[in-house]
Amino acid sequence: LTASISNMSYGNADVTLGGMSTFNMQHGFVEALVRGYRSGFLKDTDYHHMTQCDALEDVKMNLQETDYDTFLNADSTVTPAIIEARALNKLVTEFFYFRANAVEPLGQFMDYITYEYMIDNVMLLLRGTLSGRNVNELMAQCHPLGMFKESTMRNIPTFEANPRGYADLYETVLVDTPVGPYFQTFLEQSSSSIGAASEVRHVLEEVQIEILKNSLMKLYLEDFYSFCEKLGGDTADVMCELLRARADRAAINITLNSFGTPLNDATMRETDRKRLYPSIGELYPAGTELLCKVDDDVKLGQAISSYPMYHAIFEKFLNSSPEEFSIDDEFYKREVRMYELAFEGQMHFGCIYAYVKLKEQEIRNLVWISECILQRRKDQITNYIPIFSSQAEWRAESTRRGVAH
Amino acid sequence: MSSEIDYSCTTYYCNAGWKELLSHLSPYSWANWGIAIGLGFSVVGAAWGIWLTGSSLVGAAIKAPRIRSKNLVSVIFCEATAIYGVILAIILLNKISEPKDKVYELSDEWDFATFYFAGYGVFWSGCSVGFTNIASGISVGIAGSSCALGDAQDDSLFVKILIVEIFASALGIFGIIVGIIQSNSAQFPDA
Numbered sequence: 001l002t003a004s005i006s007n008m009s010y011g012n013a014d015v016t017l018g019g020m021s022t023f024n025m026q027h028g029f030v031e032a033l034v035r036g037y038r039s040g041f042l043k044d045t046d047y048h049h050m051t052q053c054d055a056l057e058d059v060k061m062n063l064q065e066t067d068y069d070t071f072l073n074a075d076s077t078v079t080p081a082i083i084e085a086r087a088l089n090k091l092v093t094e095f096f097y098f099r100a101n102a103v104e105p106l107g108q109f110m111d112y113i114t115y116e117y118m119i120d121n122v123m124l125l126l127r128g129t130l131s132g133r134n135v136n137e138l139m140a141q142c143h144p145l146g147m148f149k150e151s152t153m154r155n156i157p158t159f160e161a162n163p164r165g166y167a168d169l170y171e172t173v174l175v176d177t178p179v180g181p182y183f184q185t186f187l188e189q190s191s192s193s194i195g196a197a198s199e200v201r202h203v204l205e206e207v208q209i210e211i212l213k214n215s216l217m218k219l220y221l222e223d224f225y226s227f228c229e230k231l232g233g234d235t236a237d238v239m240c241e242l243l244r245a246r247a248d249r250a251a252i253n254i255t256l257n258s259f260g261t262p263l264n265d266a267t268m269r270e271t272d273r274k275r276l277y278p279s280i281g282e283l284y285p286a287g288t289e290l291l292c293k294v295d296d297d298v299k300l301g302q303a304i305s306s307y308p309m310y311h312a313i314f315e316k317f318l319n320s321s322p323e324e325f326s327i328d329d330e331f332y333k334r335e336v337r338m339y340e341l342a343f344e345g346q347m348h349f350g351c352i353y354a355y356v357k358l359k360e361q362e363i364r365n366l367v368w369i370s371e372c373i374l375q376r377r378k379d380q381i382t383n384y385i386p387i388f389s390s391q392a393e394w395r396a397e398s399t400r401r402g403v404a405h
Numbered sequence: 406m407s408s409e410i411d412y413s414c415t416t417y418y419c420n421a422g423w424k425e426l427l428s429h430l431s432p433y434s435w436a437n438w439g440i441a442i443g444l445g446f447s448v449v450g451a452a453w454g455i456w457l458t459g460s461s462l463v464g465a466a467i468k469a470p471r472i473r474s475k476n477l478v479s480v481i482f483c484e485a486t487a488i489y490g491v492i493l494a495i496i497l498l499n500k501i502s503e504p505k506d507k508v509y510e511l512s513d514e515w516d517f518a519t520f521y522f523a524g525y526g527v528f529w530s531g532c533s534v535g536f537t538n539i540a541s542g543i544s545v546g547i548a549g550s551s552c553a554l555g556d557a558q559d560d561s562l563f564v565k566i567l568i569v570e571i572f573a574s575a576l577g578i579f580g581i582i583v584g585i586i587q588s589n590s591a592q593f594p595d596a
Contacts, residue, residue, distance in 0.1 A: 021543050024457040024550055032464025035554050039468060346551055 017105070017233050023347040026103045031346070033101065034355050037094060038343065040067030042362060044389050050369050051381045059083070059370060080370035087363045092144045095356060105231060109349050111178065112224045113356055117146025118179050119216045122156060127209055129157040148177055166212065182219040186212065189275070210263065214254055214276040221247050225280045231349070238342050238350030240280075245338055247281030249331050252310060255291050255300060256327070264295055282307060309334070329385065336361055336385055337394045358387050432524020433501065436593070439531030440497050443584070446535030447490020447577075450542025454483035458549030469557035476556060476563075479549025482570055486538040486545070486577040493534045493584050497527050500588065502595045516594040526591030530584040537580025544573035 017023055024031075049062045056078040064070060071086045072078060099110050121142040128138040135157050142153070152173055159169040170183045190211075221243055228239035254276050258264045263273050270292055277288040283304070290303035301318055304310045313330045335357065342354035365384035372381040386392050420426055458479045466473045500523060504511075511517075548570040555562040 020547050021453075021457070024460050024546075028457065028460030028550060029464040032461040032550075032554055032557075033467055036465045036468030036557055039558055346554065 017231055017235055017348070019233060020347050027106050027349075030098055030102050030106060031349075031351060033098060034352050035343070037355065038351075038388075041358065041388055042066055042068075042365075044386065044391060047365070047369070047384065047386065051378075053373055056080075056083075056370055056373060059373065078370075080367050080374060083370050084363055084367045087366055088144060091356070091359045091363070094359075095145060098352065106349060106352075109227070109231070110352065112227060113353060114145050115178050115182075115220055115224075116217070117143040118148065118177065119146070119182070119213070119220060121146045121148070121153070122174070122179060123209070123213045123216075125153065125156040126159075126212075130209070152177065179216065179220075182216050182223070185219055186215045189215070210257075210261075211272060211276065214250070217250060218247075218276060218278045221250070221278050222280055228349075234345060234348035235350060238345070238348055239353060242338055242342060242350065242353065244281040245335060247278035248283045248287075248307075248310065249335075251277045251281065251283050251288055251291060252300075252304070252314075255294060256297075259296060266295075269293070269295070283310075329383070332361060332364075333385055333393065336387055337392070340388060361385060362387055432520050432593070435524035436497070436501050436527035439528035440494050441531070442528075443497065443531030443534040444490045444494040447493075447538035447542075448487050450539035450577075451483050451485075451487035451490075452542070453539070454486065454542035454544075454546030454549070455480055457543070457546030458483065458553065461550035462553040465553045465557040471560075472553060472556045472563075476549070476553045478567065479545065479552055479570060482545045482549065482574045483542055485574060486542045489577050489581040490534060490538055493531065493581055496585065497531060497588055500527060500592050502593050504595050519592070519594050523591040523593045526588050530588035530591070533587060534580045534584040537583075538577045541574055541577035541580070544576065545570055548573050 017027070018025070046062065046066050050059050053059050053062065060072045060078050063072065068087070068090065071090055072083070075082050075086070095110070095113075099107065102110055124142060125135070125138050128135075135154055138157065139150075139153055147153070155173045156169065159165045159173075166183070167187055170180065170187060174180045174183050225240060225243045225247075228243065229236050231239075254273065258269075258273055262268060274288065274292045277284065277291065279285075283291065287304060287307060291300070294300045294303050297318060301311070301314045304314060313327065313334070316325060316330065317327045339354035339358050339361075342350035365387075368384050369381055372378065389395075416422065420429075458476075462472070462476050462479070466476075548566065552563060552566040552570060555566055
């Protein structure tokens, strides 16, 4: 992969982190900072108070007692969208505070965390033009952690959403951005199939965009994985495990989402869909081989039956209705558990990545609770996922089984 | 001293090998090296420990300011290892006395046995303290860093982790006790 050194790095990214006895010299401050901010997560009691609220104004008052403090003071009316935007702003402020104090290679590590959001923003802008939306409106919706220069962002929607357009987009706009190398690799890989594809198979623009998004994410995950492996030590152990879980989740989601779209046709499964599965993760290579041949839910369940974790999640998915069960929620629960465990053990970068992801989950929780209050769906309000809670399902499970952790 | 000794150079460095080199190093040199190593490595260990624990302390105190004063104890434990080095250095340098007559060649009545014993004693005593204090300093530093982070989340953890630090700083005490005993009977002759 050519995407190994970002254009924002200041020094040699191959510097090893040092073990227990030297990690704190460079990174002790930021790690301690992040661990201090860990105490700012909403607790069970805070969530409980919020679920008792009847109006969003009460939620705002309850949040004033927590670490969120006066984050909504500038808004006279409160809506879930505003709560989400302000909470995200809080996370972004904290993230850039950590980033400002970070030394290499932690700085580059934190930049890697933001590339995911840059990819999301690029896709948002490209998709937006397909539906003909205003570029200003789209820019207001961009994720603040992944912002480019304004001129770059305004240029993105002006390109066409087809392979020729993507090549132009890369050469003129994206080549200087950190996601440029991912685009470059994607273009190289798909150039071999451009000629054949548009003539033989009538690929919809929608499918093209899906392929682009998933390819970029795959390349990003693989790049991040190899960067963490190079860092070595505890960081490599923790981060590689987290990224493998994400890659597996991406593979399963790609397969699930492709049912009912042209990507699920027998001709496209083996070639295009197979190319989207990341080459890291437990499911690679044997699992992804099986996933290539799958075209409906039941066969998917059989394909992943030898991976107990995913099998359990998928069994639940097959046996319940979409109303009461969302496979995304189960994946989120699993990921929250892994991110909480990433805080165990000092002297590695995993806690910073886990902090960002857990804060995101907290924001999703806040939005869920606010939406339930607004729509008067009090029966579903407790379906948020608790973070650092002693009442979490997985903690209760392990004590029930009498396993000492 | 018979006349059969061959004074011409038989080896490249013009000496009879390690035996001659090590035995011909002046005991004054051994002793002063020992003091330097004892003091130097102790301070390196203490500084390393303070570097490790100080950065965590500063970072964690941003969100939990109450830990500031309590956790300075970790820094004090690190500092103690440097003090052990200074104490031992002062004890050791009091054993080095200048000879009364400053001559180039020592007389035959010079007490060579005590001379060499003192030199080696002071050197290795300094090494004992230096190497144990470097280990103790790093160990206290790592434990102190975890102590600060744990205390920031839950104050009941402070005293418990402090006990781990106390055991870590005991390593430095082992060093200075042995160092003092080692150098006890070492005293340079001055006549």
